[in-house]
Amino acid sequence: MSGDNQDIMGKIVSLCKRRGFIFQSSEIYGGLKSCYDYGPLGTELKRNIAAAWWSSMCYERDDIVGIDASIMMHPKVWETSGHLAGFSDPLVDCLNCKERFRADKAPTKDPGTPVEYHIGGKSSGQKAKAPVGECGYVCPNCGCPKLSDERNFNLMFRTSIGPVDPLDELARALENKTLPAAEIRKLVDEANKRTAVYLRPETAQAMFVQFLNVQQSMSMKIPFGIAQVGKSFRNEIVTEHFIFRSCEFEQMEMEFFCEPGSQSEWMEHWRHARMNWYHQYANQKNKFRFRKHDDDELAHYSDECFDIEYLYPWGWGELEGIASRTDYDLTKHAAASGVKLSYFDQQKNDPATGKAGWRYTPYVIEPAAGLTRSVLCFLADAYTEEQGVDADGQTKTRVLLKLHPKLAPYKAAVLPLVKKDGQPELAEKIVAAFRRRGVNVSYDDKQSIGKRYARHDEIGTPYCMTIDPESLNSQTVTIRDRDTATQDRLPIDKAIELVIERQNRS
Ligand code: ATP
Secondary structure, rough: OOOHHHHHHHHHHHHHHOOOEEEEEEHHOOOOOOEEOOOHHHHHHHHHHHHHHHHHHHHHHOOOEOOOOOOEEOOOHHHOOHHHHHOOOEEEEEEEOOEEEEEHHOOEEEOOOEEEEOOOOOOOEEEEEEOOOOOOEOOOOOOOOOOOOOEEEOOOOEEEEOOOOOHHHHHHHHHOOOOOOOHHHHHHHHHHHHHHHEEEEHHHHHHHHHHHHHHHOOOOOOOEEEEEEEEEEOOOOOEEEOOOOOOEEEEEEEEEOOOOOOHHHHHHHHHHHHHHHHHHHHOHHHHHHEOOOOHHOOOOOOEEEEEEEEEEEOOOEEEEEEEEEEEEHHHHHHHEEEEEOEEEEEEEEEEOOEEEEEEEEEEEEEEEEEEHHHHHHHHHEEEEEEEEOOOOOEEEEEEOOOOOOOOOOOOOOEEEOOOOHHHHHEEEEEEEEHHHHOOOOOEEOOOHHHHHHHHHHHHHOOEEEOOOOOHHHHHHEEEEOOOOOOOOEEHHHHHHHHHHHOOOOO
């Protein structure tokens, strides 16, 4: 990351804490690595992003319905989906500085190339040289090529369900026995297995295992989709860039079930629909791009995959994956559960026999977006610094979050200039009018008007409505636009309408 960009990330993180968007989890105890708590404004922003996504999926079209599934699912789900055996990253230890890292994200170098590194880690003065091994990468921390072998590290969090502590039973069984470590390990695995459940590493599997219930209870006809927003958990080897990669995060995923053979057409549809969704709420459209997965990168069940990437302050990174998952998941779950997860289309002829009526296993297109990652993307997109001159002629920096009004925590701030002369009462009336319309606004009478404007610029409030002596005479307010800092006097009703109307504009 260049100095400037590192600076921007630092400023975003600091703004998030100072203004109540995002705090370190358990901060008073020193924090828990990579866990974050959303403060009052961060919660609003996250809910607004999720609501905009939900609306685009479930309310603006009639072929998608939503579910809210439990985080813990039957362990068979993860066995069948392949997560138990294969949802892992290659873990490597640096034998020099002891850093633990992901092999697939490490800096690459040609095998045999001699590289220099600091013995014991970057801070030591003593240097040594060694050739890059056959693996073709070096430690991302100290650059040393002396590394452990790769081993697969499963990213799922395991816990146990039921009023039994499996390890307690095991401890009693082992009392007074001396066994080799490998035997103990086997017994531990056995004991865990009986009560093991996993925190879901993606929300998607619930949509596959509930395919039939949703299709039948809602009389859905193919093509149709099932959408879900919720928490997912991955015991990431390396967590990074604030909320970009954390162990607990939220996803917005939709499984779109379609006829076999129509998947390319739907892939086209969804990748453009999803890109347009981001563009609708972002300022800098050029910071979003598609990245098509190469054939050797595709998951074994996928026949096409695109990432939507965003240019974060440290560079391009994934924001959403749009995968064509074929009929893999439904076929696997049908075979493992014995329940037919197929669809019968009476209107179509079976292409194999030419006879009326076609039973098939639907194909799936999956737009899988990160909700918490979208929070970071929209914060980075909105963060703006403007140079200006204050009333005393001093140069100063105005910091503002140019959030789309639909995403902004408050849609307007209502500011009485003074706390007397009927101004607070009129301001409260305006606030009540917004609340009756279900619009979240802030009543703010703290500090000078300049400081209030600055605070609302920094938290992304699109409009400030100021009540002054003239307001009481003429039932007007001055309305200040966050992005231009221009002020207009408008009748109160018109100002309210402007705020509400602006939310719905792209
Ligand atoms: P990455 O390559 O960044 O690890 P992925 O390809 O494993 O991501 P998917 O399994 O496709 O991610 O999940 C869909 C989306 O969920 C991602 O595009 C991302 O926005 C979000 N996501 C995945 N893992 C995390 C995480 N650890 N923290 C925050 N968001 C995540």
